[in-house]
Amino acid sequence: MADPEIKSYEPHHESQSAAVTESRPARLALMAVAFAFLGIFLLLPLIIVFNEAFAKGIGAYTEALGSADTRSAIRLTLLVAAISVPLNIVFGISAAWAIAKFEFKGKAFLTTLIDLPFSVSPVISGLVYVLLFGAQGLLGTWLKARGIVILFAVPGIVLATIFVTFPFVARELIPLMQEQGNGDEEAALSLGANGWQTFWYVTLPNVKWGLLYGVLLCNARAMGEFGAVSVVSGHIRGLTNTMPLHVEILYNEYNAVGAFAVASLLAGLALVTLVLKTLLEMRYGAEIAATRGH
Amino acid sequence: MEVRVANVRKEFDRFPALHDVSLDIKSGELIALLGPSGSGKTTLLRLIAGLERPTRGKIFFGDEDASHKSIQERNVGFVFQHYALFRHMTVADNIGFGLKVRHGPSRPPAQEIRRRASELLDLVQLSGLEKRYPAQLSGGQRQRVALARAMAIEPKVLLLDEPFGALDAQVRRELRRWLREIHDATGHTTVFVTHDQEEALELADRVVVMSQGRIEQVGTADDIYDTPNSPFVYGFIGESSSLPVKVENGEIWLADRPIGIAAPNEPSGDATLYFRPHDVELLDGCSGCIAGTVAASRRVAGTRRVELEIGGERQRVEIELPVDHPAAQKSRVAFRPGRWKLFPAA
Numbered sequence: 001m002a003d004p005e006i007k008s009y010e011p012h013h014e015s016q017s018a019a020v021t022e023s024r025p026a027r028l029a030l031m032a033v034a035f036a037f038l039g040i041f042l043l044l045p046l047i048i049v050f051n052e053a054f055a056k057g058i059g060a061y062t063e064a065l066g067s068a069d070t071r072s073a074i075r076l077t078l079l080v081a082a083i084s085v086p087l088n089i090v091f092g093i094s095a096a097w098a099i100a101k102f103e104f105k106g107k108a109f110l111t112t113l114i115d116l117p118f119s120v121s122p123v124i125s126g127l128v129y130v131l132l133f134g135a136q137g138l139l140g141t142w143l144k145a146r147g148i149v150i151l152f153a154v155p156g157i158v159l160a161t162i163f164v165t166f167p168f169v170a171r172e173l174i175p176l177m178q179e180q181g182n183g184d185e186e187a188a189l190s191l192g193a194n195g196w197q198t199f200w201y202v203t204l205p206n207v208k209w210g211l212l213y214g215v216l217l218c219n220a221r222a223m224g225e226f227g228a229v230s231v232v233s234g235h236i237r238g239l240t241n242t243m244p245l246h247v248e249i250l251y252n253e254y255n256a257v258g259a260f261a262v263a264s265l266l267a268g269l270a271l272v273t274l275v276l277k278t279l280l281e282m283r284y285g286a287e288i289a290a291t292r293g294h
Numbered sequence: 295m296e297v298r299v300a301n302v303r304k305e306f307d308r309f310p311a312l313h314d315v316s317l318d319i320k321s322g323e324l325i326a327l328l329g330p331s332g333s334g335k336t337t338l339l340r341l342i343a344g345l346e347r348p349t350r351g352k353i354f355f356g357d358e359d360a361s362h363k364s365i366q367e368r369n370v371g372f373v374f375q376h377y378a379l380f381r382h383m384t385v386a387d388n389i390g391f392g393l394k395v396r397h398g399p400s401r402p403p404a405q406e407i408r409r410r411a412s413e414l415l416d417l418v419q420l421s422g423l424e425k426r427y428p429a430q431l432s433g434g435q436r437q438r439v440a441l442a443r444a445m446a447i448e449p450k451v452l453l454l455d456e457p458f459g460a461l462d463a464q465v466r467r468e469l470r471r472w473l474r475e476i477h478d479a480t481g482h483t484t485v486f487v488t489h490d491q492e493e494a495l496e497l498a499d500r501v502v503v504m505s506q507g508r509i510e511q512v513g514t515a516d517d518i519y520d521t522p523n524s525p526f527v528y529g530f531i532g533e534s535s536s537l538p539v540k541v542e543n544g545e546i547w548l549a550d551r552p553i554g555i556a557a558p559n560e561p562s563g564d565a566t567l568y569f570r571p572h573d574v575e576l577l578d579g580c581s582g583c584i585a586g587t588v589a590a591s592r593r594v595a596g597t598r599r600v601e602l603e604i605g606g607e608r609q610r611v612e613i614e615l616p617v618d619h620p621a622a623q624k625s626r627v628a629f630r631p632g633r634w635k636l637f638p639a640a
Contacts, residue, residue, distance in 0.1 A: 131415055185439075187378035191392030191447055192366045201395070203384040 049267050051258035072238045073171040073246035073262070074156070080229075080242060081222040084161040087280050088218050092169025093211070097203070099170075101185070102179030117163055126231025128158055145182065152234030160228040165221045172214030172264050176207050211286035213277065219272040224266055295355055295450040295483050295621070296321045297342060304337055304350030311337045314351070315420045319451075319485060324477045326494035327487045329504035330530070333414040335487045336455055338504070343453050344368045355450060359554065367621050368451075371444030371482075375456040377436045379428040385439050386411040386424035389549075393449035414442040419477065434465040443454060445480070454486035465492075470563070471496050475512040491531055495519065505529050525637045528568040537584070537604065538639065539567045554582025554630055562640035569631030571599065577628045583627040586611065602627055 022030070054061055078166065098104070099111055117125060131137050133150040143150060150156045152249040184206060188198040204211075226244040235249065243262055250259035297319040304312040312334045319325055327335040340346045342353060344365035352361045360368055375476070377387050380382070387394075389411040394404055408424075415421055418438040423615055427435055437457060444452060446466055458466040488494050490535050494501045495515040499508045503510045503518060504525075511518060522528040529536070540547045544558040546567065575581045579638065586602030593599075597614045602609060 086504075121598060183374055183378035184380060186365075187372065187374060187443075188391070188395075189365050189397065190343060190345070190372035191443065192369070193391070193395040194366065195396045201391070202380055205380075279536060 002208065010238070016268070034173070046267055049260055049263050052256055053264040055260075056257050060257050061261050063263070064255075064258040067258070069237050069241065070246060070258070070262060073241045073243050076157070077223050077243040078159055080161050081219055083158050083196065084165060084222050085219050086164055087213060087286050088166050088169050089211070089215060091166055092173060092218075095170040095175050096173035096207075099174050101182055114167050114174075117167050118164075122164055122225065123231055123267055124211060126160050126228035129160055129163075129228075129232050152236065152240060156232035157229050157240060160232045161222050161225055164228045165218045167215035168218035168221060169211065169230075172210050172217070173207055173283030176210040177203075180206055208281060213280050216273055216276055216280070220270065223269055296354075297451055297483065297485070298340065298354040299338070300352045300354065302338075302341060302348045302353065302624050304341060304346060305349045310507055312341070315507075316351075317502060317512065319483060321483055322481045324474070324497065324499045325394035325486075327485065327504060328489070328491060328494040328501050328627060332496060332506070333504040334506045334507040335489075335502075336629045337507075339453050339455055339485060339487045341449070343372050345368050345372070347507075364406075368448065369449055371441075371447060371449030371455040372455050373437070373440050373444050373452070373513055375459045377428070377433075377440045377460075379436055379440055379443070383417070385426050385428070385431070387421070388428070388439060389414055389443045390448050391443065409441075409532055410446060414446055415439075416480075417445075418442045418489045433461050434464075434469055437461065437469065438472075441476070443502060445482070449482065450480040452484040453482070456489070458490075459488070466493070472565060473497065488559050495531070495581075500507045503530065505530070520633070522568075522635065525568065528635060528637075533571050533612070534568055535571050535613065536569075537567045537609055537611055539565055541565050541636065541638070546586060549607075550580055551583050555634065557636060560636050561638070565636045567631070567634055567636055569634040571612045571634040572597065574613045574629040575628060575632055576615070576619070580628040582629050583628045584611075587625055587627060588627060600627065 016209055021027075033267050053064075081243060095110070095114060099107060133141055133143060133156065135144065135151075137151075150159065170289055184202050185198050188202045193201065223242075224244060225242075226248075229242055230248075231247055233242065233245055235241060237249070241249065247259050247262045247266070250262065295527070299315060299317040299319075301321060302315050303310065304311060315338060317335070317338075327338055329335045339347065341348055344360070344363060346439075348361060351595060352359055354360060354460075355368065365372075380391065383391065390407040393410065396402075412421070412424060415423060418441060420435060420438055420442075423431070423435070423439075428439070431439065437460075441457075454473075458469050461469065470493055473486075473560045486498075495518065498515070500512060500514055501518050502512050505526050511523045513521075518527065518531055522531060526535070528534050539553070541557055541560045541562050542557060543562065544567075545552050546555045546557050546559070546560075547553070548567075584604060586604040587599050589603045590601040591598060594614075596617070598617050599612055599614055601610055601612050603609070613627075615627075
């Protein structure tokens with residue numbers, strides 16, 4: 001599936017001067033390399049996914065998707081996304097607001113911290129939760145005594161997913177809000193608006209497309225996350241299996257049709273995300289991308 | 295509404311932006327805060343608005359101490375240099391915003407808000423643009439909308455931060471006249487910040503000249519221009535030239551020669567002589583004058599500005615000559631300042 005982390009950075013060239021334009025063969029060669037690369041590494045796998053999924057006909061495909069374990073994996077994935085995405089919207093907006101609009105000690109540290117999930121391997125992110133909440137973990141015995149189960153259960157999966165996806169919304173909003181500054185907010189306050197009205201009528205509309213963009217990427221990652229979730233999930237069929245984990249299990253059982261059928265859903269999600277993302281960039285590109293320093 | 299700033303000090307991270315500033319603003323007055331960048335004029339305006347809190351000192355609205363009131367409670371109309379219009383709202387919604395966010399009985403019904411917005415648009419001469427978005431307006435139009443928006447809440451005081459700073463010269467002059475008309479029609483107590491002295495002198499009833507976090511002088515355009523009370527004000531307002539001189543027995547000396555100006559009330563000692571380049575009397579002979587060699591000559595609109603090198607130290611001063619004056623061709627020019635002022639040497 002397409003990696004949602006790959007963003008398109010399109011510099012806005014008004015016009016290209018002849019001096020920096022390559023010769024025609026050079027341009028063709030460059031384009032050929034780019035297209036060949038994308039074809040082999042992105043398009044071909046995508047075709048194979050759908051090809052394998054429908055290898056034994058549409059009946060086998062729907063049957064694979066209809067199995068109880070698969071349905072439960074889909075439900076769990078939707079549930080995890082439904083919990084982690086709204087939480088990350090709240091977190092992302094708060095963090096971006098704090099960083100963009102206020103000066104405080106430790107601001108640089110907070111900014112770095114937000115990027116941490118991008119720089120840490122997801123497997124490590126998962127392991128941290130095992131060390132924290134596992135039976136031998138720091139909080140393990142305390143939680144066990146109170147009958148709270150986090151690891152190898154839905155709460156663990158949700159926590160891991162939140163961790164992995166929390167930069168998306170915040171990183172989208174911070175440059176946008178910094179660029180816009182405090183002027184509009186000060187104007188709203190001077191006109192008598194309270195903090196909440198200022199946020200609702202002024203700040204939020206100013207960043208809505210950037211926010212939607214961030215949410216889209218956040219959601220794609222939340223549904224597609226494998227590494228961190230794999231470590232904390234325990235792979236209990238019908239209970240703690242998300243779609244990406246289920247794909248792996250089915251594949252390891254030589255159930256190619258089942259594995260690729262579920263994979264095709266994820267690939268479909270990626271395609272939908274890609275289309276929405278492109279539409280957003282086309283219509284509100286100026287608002288979203290203008291602030292992404294290039 | 296009268297506004298009184300009493301001994302206000304403002305520090306940002308221990309760095310003082312204003313030192314002990316006091317200012318009385320009369321009700322209905324149009325007053326300009328004028329100064330170079332970093333003089334603290336915008337800080338003073340934001341303190342009056344409540345966008346900043348004073349480190350020390352008080353701000354009174356009428357007899358009421360407003361120092362610790364929030365910006366919402368102060369009910370001021372603030373106009374920003376870059377308009378700060380809400381880009382996703384129409385012009386009418388922008389103007390009505392301050393009324394829409396009110397609570398309870400003070401909030402007018404939607405229809406009334408629309409009516410008020412249209413009225414204000416008439417006032418700022420933008421009738422019929424209710425449905426436009428800010429992006430569809432020119433800079434001058436945006437600033438008019440911003441002013442209408444600020445006036446919609448019936449503010450006690452109108453505060454404008456470099457209101458014409460982002461506009462080109464032509465629009466600036468037009469809006470300047472227009473702001474004066476609006477002020478005369480509505481009678482709001484109005485404070486505006488500017489670094490453009492022409493704007494301040496032409497528009498304001500009184501001008502507050504600021505420098506380095508202090509108020510240098512407060513007065514009418516005539517006061518400020520004709521009787522500057524400090525070297526800074528003399529140098530900052532209008533064109534000025536200065537020369538180091540010496541006062542002895544009520545006479546002004548330049549190096550070893552008297553310049554023919556009596557200064558009976560000035561204390562003896564080193565001083566700096568200030569005068570306006572255009573306010574000089576040209577002399578033929580020189581018994582008691584300032585004489586110099588023309589070092590550079592520039593044509594400035596209706597006059598010619600020449601730079602003279604004076605005396606052995608080659609001190610440079612500027613004076614203005616008529617375009618066709620023969621002295622412009624001569625290498626040596628003698629003159630005597632008309633109106634002048636002495637400040638003791640620092």
